Amino acid sequence: MTALVELSGLEVFYGASQALFGVDLSIEAGQAVALMGRNGMGKSTSIRALCRVQPVASGKVVFDGTDITGLPSFRAARLGIGLVPEGRRCFATLSVDENLIAAARPGYWTLETVRDFFPRLAERADQQASTLSGGEQQMLAIGRALMTNPRLLVLDEATEGLAPVIRKEIWETIAKLKAQGLSILIVDKTLAELKQIADACVILERGRSVWTGVPDAITEDLESRYLGV
Known part of the structure; x- marks a missing residue:
């Protein structure tokens, strides 16, 4: 079965500074995947590369079997990638x-x-x-x-800075959208809420994919090593 989204070996630069060093991520149709890691580890850059806002130096962005690595952002959006950016905008x-x-x-x-x-x-x-x-x-x-x-909804820190009661409402909204069969990529820091939604998690560390698996497999050691403050 072909994944809806396949990021493979992504390398991204901002000028002379390298931000991604080979990020891999896969999302099946109807699946919710959490992209996790501390601040500055490459999560938003990975999203920018997926949505074709940020150029890719090496690697591939494949959407529904089509290599979209060279497409401009508006054409990627027309293929079915919907972004909810950090800060709402x-x-x-x-x-x-x-x-x-x-x-x-x-x-x-x-x-x-x-x-x-x-x-x-x-x-x-x-x-x-x-x-x-x-x-x-x-x-x-x-x-x-x-x-x-x-066909894919990308949520970058959708609950950041919101009051707890509103955060709960947004998480319930995301759960409803997943139940409708929408594929979702979520960036968020709250493991407890992500465990209720995500089918899989990808953890980034310094611009690299360092762990992929189901949320329940994230141990205290993994959480401390890659997600703790």
């Missing part, structure tokens, strides 16, 4: 509905289905994104990504 001066419509592509997710999924966004439809709470902005960022009707 909603269009501040646009309304909720305008943010959603700006990303729309044909498919199941429409303004109506996103509103049904996130009733709070329906309530704030005409409100400027900059006036929303952090949790509401995160819902909007997820809704905007869903409006592209992705």
